[in-house]
Amino acid sequence: MNTPLPEDWNDLARMWQADAAGLSLPEIDEHLQREKKQMAGVAAAEFAGLGVGLVAAALVLLLTPMVWLGTVIILFGGASAWIALRLRRAGRAQGSGDLLQSLKDSIEREDWIAEQLRFGRVLSFVALFAIIQATSAQLFTLKAFSATVLTAAGIGCAVVLGALAWNVWLTARSTRRRERLKYLEDRMKT
Amino acid sequence: MADPNLERILREHSALARRLAASHEANPEAARDLAQEIMVAVWRAWPAFRQQCSERTYVARIAHNRIVSHIARAVRQPALYELSDELPSATPSPEEAAIRHSDQQRLMALVRSLPLAYREVAVLMLEGFTPPEVAETLGLTTNAVAIRGTRARGMLRALMENP
Numbered sequence: 445m446n447t448p449l450p451e452d453w454n455d456l457a458r459m460w461q462a463d464a465a466g467l468s469l470p471e472i473d474e475h476l477q478r479e480k481k482q483m484a485g486v487a488a489a490e491f492a493g494l495g496v497g498l499v500a501a502a503l504v505l506l507l508t509p510m511v512w513l514g515t516v517i518i519l520f521g522g523a524s525a526w527i528a529l530r531l532r533r534a535g536r537a538q539g540s541g542d543l544l545q546s547l548k549d550s551i552e553r554e555d556w557i558a559e560q561l562r563f564g565r566v567l568s569f570v571a572l573f574a575i576i577q578a579t580s581a582q583l584f585t586l587k588a589f590s591a592t593v594l595t596a597a598g599i600g601c602a603v604v605l606g607a608l609a610w611n612v613w614l615t616a617r618s619t620r621r622r623e624r625l626k627y628l629e630d631r632m633k634t
Numbered sequence: 635m636a637d638p639n640l641e642r643i644l645r646e647h648s649a650l651a652r653r654l655a656a657s658h659e660a661n662p663e664a665a666r667d668l669a670q671e672i673m674v675a676v677w678r679a680w681p682a683f684r685q686q687c688s689e690r691t692y693v694a695r696i697a698h699n700r701i702v703s704h705i706a707r708a709v710r711q712p713a714l715y716e717l718s719d720e721l722p723s724a725t726p727s728p729e730e731a732a733i734r735h736s737d738q739q740r741l742m743a744l745v746r747s748l749p750l751a752y753r754e755v756a757v758l759m760l761e762g763f764t765p766p767e768v769a770e771t772l773g774l775t776t777n778a779v780a781i782r783g784t785r786a787r788g789m790l791r792a793l794m795e796n797p
Contacts (some may be wrong), residue, residue, distance in 0.1 A: 449741060449794050454785060455760075456741065460760040463738045466648035467666075469641060475670035542773030543754065546699040550706070579641055624706040631750045632772070 490528050492608065494534040497521035497603045508596045512578050517600050518570040521533035524607050527564045531557060561615045568608040575600045640677050641724055647693045648673055650761060654697045657745050657757045658705065668704050672697045694758065694771045744793045748786060755779055756786035 450456055497517055503516035534556065541549065577596040583590060648669065654668040656662075683692055748756055758768045765783065769776045771778050 449737060449744075450701030451791065451794070456790075457760045457762060459738060459741060460653065461762065464649045466652060467644055467669060469644060472644065472670055472673055472677075475667070475674060479674070501650060524695060541699075542695060542771060543698045543702065544701055546695075550699075550702060560697065621706040625702065628702060628750065629683075632754070632774075634751060 487532075490525075493606065494521055494525050496606070497524075500599045500603050504599060506595045508592050510578075510582065510593065511601050512594050513575065513596050516571055516574050516578070517603055520567065520604060520607070523567050524564060527560055527567075531560055544629070544632060547625055547632065551622060551625050551629065552619050554625065557618045558615065558622070561611055561618065564611045565608065565615075568604050568611065571604045572601060572608075575604065637677075639680060641679055643680065643693075644673060647676065647690065650690060650693060651676070651697050652700065653742075653761070654694065654757060656742055657753065658701050659708075660743075660746060664708075668700065671704070672700045675700050688767070690761075691763070691767050691771055694763070698754070698771065703737070744790060747793060748789055752782055752786040752789060753784040756790060759783055759786070 450472060501514045501517035501521065504510060504517065534553070575597055579593060582593050584627065585591070651672040652666070652669040655672060656665045658670050659665040672693075676693050679692075679696055683689070687695075700730060742750055745756055745760070755768055755774075758771060763771065765779045766778050768774070768783070769779045771781070774782075
């Protein structure tokens with residue numbers, strides 16, 4: 445049976461503070477290890493994506509005469525890696541300001557992330573446009589169906605679309621975070 | 635890892651971090667993970683501490699920052715709450731400890747059901763922060779803290795009467 449909670453605020457505060465179990469050093473150590481593993485996992489996924497792009501570019505450069513396509517993929521991969529690095533380097537704010545300031549800083553950070561990702565999406569569309577234009581021009585010059593040209597263009601498009609899908613996923617997450625932060629900020633100001 | 639600074643920070647402030655985390659996260663495992671994240675953030679931010687406020691205000695500010703990030707991240711995850719079977723170390727009899735523990739859990743659950751703007755104030759007041767300290771931590775005026783504090787107490791009392 446539940447006993448009634450004390451009505452006096454000081455008694456409630458005493459009850460609240462009586463739960464004094466803290467955290468241990470091994471727990472923090474374990475948390476740091478988990479954090480390190482998660483970061484390594486994300487970095488490995490991004491490196492793998494970049495690796496796939498470079499391998500695709502190398503295959504196109506070595507096995508087909510379409511130097512332009514390999515160059516587009518390499519340039520796109522380099523630019524995408526640069527954006528990913530910028531996002532990674534912009535770590536979280538230290539957060540020692542007050543709550544409303546923290547919310548404001550976090551919303552600004554999400555806006556900055558959205559801007560970087562928008563630039564990445566523009567880059568993807570430019571790369572796709574370049575691949576389609578150049579493939580059409582190549583096919584027009586050959587005046588014949590070429591499986592090599594189409595395969596190489598397909599590889600290029602797949603690399604760009606893969607990066608675009610990753611970008612859209614990150615954008616959706618960032619948008620959700622921003623909406624939530626804005627909601628919390630509004631609630632705190634009310 | 636044997637950082638004496640971290641050991642001291644943990645000893646003096648980790649209970650506060652754990653209670654703050656639990657007042658926003660109903661899932662005990664996620665709350666523990668959040669408390670760990672808070673303490674890591676406090677440890678990393680410690681070199682920048684310039685005594686501009688009290689240590690626990692500094693810890694509470696960082697804790698709130700991490701809690702906000704956690705809420706923003708966990709937007710799609712439902713809050714799962716299960717009563718933990720764990721009991722605090724028992725100086726009182728096991729029965730007394732169980733009653734006290736369950737009372738604390740009930741109080742925590744009631745506090746969690748307060749609207750955010752009132753919950754933030756109520757939690758810090760329960761932690762023993764003065765109104766100016768609460769205002770400093772949340773970025774509100776002392777007047778706003780006083781108003782919200784009074785309303786939060788009223789809401790909590792109403793919840794205790796009609797849970």
